[in-house]
Each structure stands twice: as structure tokens, then as C-alpha cells.
Amino acid sequence: MVLGSNICIQKTLYEVLSVSEDATYDEVRAAYKSAALNTHPDKAQTTGEASVSSDEEQEFLSVQKAWEILRHPNSRAEYDKQLQSSRQNIEIIASEIEVGDMMVENTDDTVDLLHPCRCGDYFSITSCELGEMGILITADGEVELQTSDSVSASIVLGCGSCSLKVRLVINKTS
Incomplete structure (x- = not known):
């Protein structure tokens, strides 16, 4: 079976x-x-x-x-x-968020996108990780380019401390 x-x-x-x-x-x-x-x-x-x-x-x-x-x-x-x-x-998704809902931190050559979790830690992803997926992020956290033909994409992000996960929905802006 x-x-x-x-x-x-x-x-x-x-x-x-x-x-x-x-x-x-x-x-x-x-x-x-x-x-x-x-x-x-x-x-x-x-x-x-x-x-x-x-x-x-x-x-x-x-x-x-x-x-x-x-x-x-x-x-x-x-x-x-x-x-x-x-x-x-089975991945249990706590909620869906968009790039605009995330805080932007610029460090050296990367942009870190952070979203607070209810446990006090953060869901995070870097511009390098997004770049590997064909999604380019500007220094102010805007989606600049998406290499795929799709209108939107989504990525499941895990919290740094607890087991909660969110779905980051990325909409093409250009």
C-alpha cells in the first residue's frame, strides 16, 4: 500500500x-x-x-x-x-508572508530578510540564497528580478529556534 x-x-x-x-x-x-x-x-x-x-x-x-x-x-x-x-x-505552515512584510538588514554584500517569529527568534533568508533560486533582491528588500516565467514563487522558511514555518510568497514586480 x-x-x-x-x-x-x-x-x-x-x-x-x-x-x-x-x-x-x-x-x-x-x-x-x-x-x-x-x-x-x-x-x-x-x-x-x-x-x-x-x-x-x-x-x-x-x-x-x-x-x-x-x-x-x-x-x-x-x-x-x-x-x-x-x-x-508534512510541513505545517503557520502563515504566509510577503517580502514586504520582512525587515531588511544590509550586511557586506548580502541583504538579509527577517520576519519575527512568535517565539522571539526570526525566520530569515539571504539575498544569496534567493539569488541561487533566480530571485534578485535590491538593497532595500524589493524583488528586482525573477528569472522564471512564473508570476509568483514561494519558499518555506523555518524559524531559527522553534519548529514553526512560514511560506514566503514572492511576487514579481517587473
Whole structure:
């Protein structure tokens, strides 16, 4: 099973079965049986509905898929490993800022752009780092040139002290 980058949007297999991630085999099995009975397409027909909707069918298939993976120790261990890995790769962005929101400090041959973090430290990037990306910054902190054809670009900046991140949105001015 391969987890997509949309793990934030989709339910985990544990959430599909309404069990905790540390649930025992017996707890997973009991949750599967209950979910399978509640989402089975034949249940809709016994309640007098004419046909099963695709959402109901998809829900039942999700329950089946969760059971197929979580019932086997090896596939469950692999799923858990992928789930943990995907959670570590998710970047949580505190906010978006623009170049104009940043403080400008001129040092020797570089321009430092700084934005205060709520922890008291700063998000920062230098004109040299931006230059490597094809973005030139003037001494007063204005975007002078962007070599790409795109109208805007964005860069994720991490705080120097804490784990917060912001997205620096750079708009082309010329």
C-alpha cells in the first residue's frame, strides 16, 4: 500500500474502522465486523432504498481495504511505517508572508530578510540564497528580478529556534 500526499485529507485505516492505532487484533476484528455490517450494500436494500449510492459502496470498500491491511501483522507493520513517515514529511505552515512584510538588514554584500517569529527568534533568508533560486533582491528588500516565467514563487522558511514555518510568497514586480 502506498500512501499519497493527501494523507491529511483521507482517513487513516484506523479511522475507517474507528479504532486507535494501538488497537489489538481482536479490537480491529470486532470493529471491522461492526463496520462491515453497518456499511454493507445489502443493508441499504433491506431498508427499502432502491439502489446503493456510490458513496455507500465506497465506504464499504474502504472498510474492506482497512481490514485486508490491518488483519495481517506484516502488512499492518508496513502500513504503520508508511503512516509514520508521511506524518513526519508534512510541513505545517503557520502563515504566509510577503517580502514586504520582512525587515531588511544590509550586511557586506548580502541583504538579509527577517520576519519575527512568535517565539522571539526570526525566520530569515539571504539575498544569496534567493539569488541561487533566480530571485534578485535590491538593497532595500524589493524583488528586482525573477528569472522564471512564473508570476509568483514561494519558499518555506523555518524559524531559527522553534519548529514553526512560514511560506514566503514572492511576487514579481517587473
